Amino acid sequence: MNAISEIFPVLMQGIGITIQVLIGSIILGYLMAFIAGFCRLSKNPIIKYLTTFYVEVFRGTSLIVQLFWLYYALPILFGIDLGSDYLAGVLAIALNYGAYMSEIVRGSILAVSKGQTEAATALNMSSFQRMRLVIFPQAVRMMLPEFGNYLIQMLKATSLVSLIGMTDILYYGDILRSNNLSQAPTVYFLVLIFYFIMALPLIWLTKKMEAASKKGVA
């Protein structure tokens, strides 16, 4: 029991980084999802194919590979050195899950527009009005359940940033383990508990999102 009281405060030091990476990834990830989702529906072939390339590359490779790649590539190819680990961490998670979620955005818009486009056109709406007033509000509702699932995926993904030297929960867990190997079971079990407690509100939010998307739909 006294081991727990020693381990707990050390792990607490990592919570800030974990939450920072998570929030950064969520914001940028959803942003990418909408941008890429819309770009893939664009009539301009250049935009469409460039976006398709991005989505397929990030969906076709591994998150951990993308993270390492960005971590080493950002300084070499783009000359970004300052705080490149935070940037690499958030970029990797956001670009990866943004690519997955852009498919949800695109699929939902396509699913709605099939039936509703003609009705909106019959009402003499411009294509922008049609999207903003008719299709998009209905499509967002369809996206909600899947979006919720990806929140938890992104939380799980933040643990990878310890591999590029960021001082998150897992990083401190690894330090504790290397200092005292016999404590490893307690350390890692506590790390898992930490992540689970953080996941609980996200699980609750996912259930709420699922309920919201079912509301009033026959």
Add this chain to the structure above:
Amino acid sequence: MDNSNWQWDTFFEAFPMVLEGLGITLGLTVATYLFALIFGFVWTLLSAIRFKPLKWLFRWVMEFIRSTPPLVQLFFIFYAWPMVPVVGFALDPFTSAILGLGIHFSTYIGEVYRSGIEAVEDGQWEAARALNFSTGDKWVRIILPQAIPPTIPMLGNYLIIMFKEIPLASTIGVAGILNLANSYGAANFRYLEPLTIVALLFLVLSYPSAILINRLERRMNRRFDKKETSGSKTIKEEKEGAAS
């Protein structure tokens, strides 16, 4: 660190070295996947328990495994399990990866099985009972033949998902492609090219498989006239969009 741009000679030098790890990566993927397929069935059976407290307990255990990072679970199996009193014993990295990642994904596979079983219509259960089938016969001849085929595309998707998670095993020393790329990087202070090779290998292998599974799914849907499963729906529509 050498701060020059892309180097082709490094790329060609690293290529055969990284490629050597592909067998390990693929082997580990298949082994972990098979483990998850079998262990997923355990979760399905556990969720069928009627005794409420136990059912509730296993539901939470499953939720716990699903919503915590596989990387931490991998470290737990590799570093912590040998230290657990009485039951613990040391495992090599390869076996640790099979257990750690396999258990994580088995919780997802178990859900797939459950959704397949729940999708079998009530009338089929009632008919099996009305015709006085034994429990074994009911499952083997009525329920499972209808529950399994619709889940095959989803199970295929999980194979691809797991293939992309397998490189996590490089962190505990399994000598797959990512591990070898990092070793090359550490020896030569050039990470960019070997990591690009790893990314390319993943693309070359996972993209065609994804298309293949898509086709399979569409054939299945035509055959069973089933509603799309969410999550794979979007991929299907993308292919249709590309075709039109």
